[in-house]
Amino acid sequence: MKRVLLTGAGGGIGKRMRRELSGAYPILRVSDLTDLGPAADGEEIVVGDICDPGDRARMVDGVDGIIHLGGLSVENPWEDILRVNIDGTYRLYEAAFEAGVKRIVFASSNHAVGFYPRGHMLDGTERPRPDCRYGLSKVFGEGLSQYFADNYGIGILSVRIGWCFAKPETQRQLGCWVSIGDLTRLCRLGLEIPELHHEIVYGVSDNSRTWWDNSTARRLGFTPQDTADVWIPEVDASDVPEPGNEVALGVQGGPFASTEYQGDPGRVVPAKR
Template sequence: MMKKIVLTGAQGRLGQELRAPLAEMCHALLSTDIKEAPKDLAPNESYVQADLAQMDQVEALIQGAEMVVHFGAIPDEAPFEELLGPNYIGAYTVWEAARRHGVRRIVYASSIHAVGLEPTAEGPALTNRHRPDTFYGLSKCFAEDMARMYWEKTGLEAVCLRIMSCTPEPENTRALGTWLSYGDLVRLVRAAVTTPTTGFALAWGVSANDRAPVTNAEAAFLGYRPQDNAEDWAEKFLAAAKTPDPSDLAQMRLGGPFARVPLGESGVEAIRKMTAGD
């Protein structure tokens, strides 16, 4: 069991799913977010409200940690200026503070949007070039490249998880391929934390979907074995599906609606409208 794990973004939707499982894996879990503390802390969990863009605050969090699970960021497309602090500078402060304090590994919530303009039908390998669909996706490219650089220059390990569509259940036709269940999210993060050595690694955050457009064959050494499959919802979504439009980037690129929205405008809202049939 590890001595200390730090979880950033602990009050985000996915961070809240990870707090209890991570608390079971260490003697001390330090959860942090820019939001106020939750009321359901585990017995071995402490909470610090902090701004990831402030190096002094991040250093105080990370001191003594063996591993950082970095999920803190704005999880949507927005103007670059809004993303700069939490998504770009926040990633740098986490990696640099981790280097200074001898952290062994960072498990990072990257995103499909780092390659969101890749055609869905091509099934890109993990090692494909970056092809971001938004400023948000660009921030994930920045952090992935920084993670590789810190590994090669300083020996700080990193596992970058390219999370796809992580929701309790699939929400639309696209999610028949891209869905990541909450249970499989926990399995993926647990694998990334417990694998003895990783170096720099990439893995897709996707469940065992029959229609998944990508494969984790190159990351098999992590031992991630997803158990959920969006195909259980296929009949429901396909029966209500509209006529496909091959000229629509939202249907033809891995990033879905993020591939179509103008730079700086919410991709999450575009997904909501797509799901609602607006």
């Protein structure tokens, strides 16, 4: 990998991953809608919109691999999800293929499977259960990744990111927290391992309260170096209520799952897969 594109480089994860990736590749091209400040050594900057054909072409030109973080990262109206996360991601993959890109790491989300009950172990082979329109767009992105691997020969790693913020503050986050270091290491594997078709893995650190069996990631060489467990005493002792209604408290996606839920909460959580 000589030149790697990081989309969404101005976002919460992107800003930190940009720092983590400093020096990892000869050229890191950082891109976002927003101003990204001056280029550091070894960096190129492309400010642009993945929904704009000219901007996309400038983003992918001469690139070997892409870490695709850019897009809407929470629930939004359908028109926006469709335009940015669905059409924008499809068009970015299309442009990447035309530019000869060999690898893509797709920032998927736990919300692709957010309607599974808590405690139900998932390993990436289960059928999707998106918990919102945003989660549905991530299911689309995983399908798109499979299609571009099968039909166009691009090696793609879909990473269902858990909770990538400074530290976990709720019981749910103790299960799905991922450090920026672990997430960056996992994304780098997606770009660098010699053989890759398409795999779905979980972006999660080594947390004892996880609901995810990440053996596919481990098989690819991922060894998480951080754990949410150091915050267990603090979170267990905290009386800050977890957000969301009784649906949110029962499912892996938490509050994303319940904002518009109209049904009987008892029917959301089947005993078995």
